[in-house]
Amino acid sequence: MTRDQKVQRWAEKEARRKLHTMIIDDEKGGYVAFGKYQLRPTTHRVEVTVSNDHAVTVFSNKRTAISWCVADNYKQYRLAKIIKTLDHKKQCLLEDIQYNKQVAHKGKDHEFRELVLTKLESKVGHYSLVDRELEKCLNLAKYIQLKGFQNETARTSGR
Secondary structure, rough: OOOOOHHHHHHHHHHOOOOOOOEOOOOOOOOOEEEOOOEEEOOOOEEEEEOOOEEEEOOOOHHHHHHHHHHHOOOOOOHHHHHHHHHHHHHHHHHHHHHHHHHHHHHHOOOHHHHHHHHHHHHHHHHHHHHHHHHHHHHHHHHHHEEEEEEEEHHHOOO
């Protein structure tokens, strides 16, 4: 056995042993997170499937999906639920805002357009609020993940 083969064998063994702590590319356009979450990007969303579960959770982007996986993996179920709820609200508000803007621009009456755009202002404000709250949750999940990496490093470094 050559040196390269030994290194390859060792790397594969370590990767299998640490799979539950890793986020890796599955070489099919998706990702496997912590050995139990399968992330599959679609045209405008990211679908997450948890192994041992047939339910698919849909998120607006990869960052939000990974943050939900981090929270769920570290048993921060309340944070995971908040991330999922806020992301869903954000998606719904965005679709509603986009639809109403189209309706306003297709309207022939100037007063109608002004009325629709005026009503949209409150939804845009609500969208902004939801986006800020979601951002706070995503940052918290990032902190939890980084803390997990530091704990893993401290635990395995022999300190």
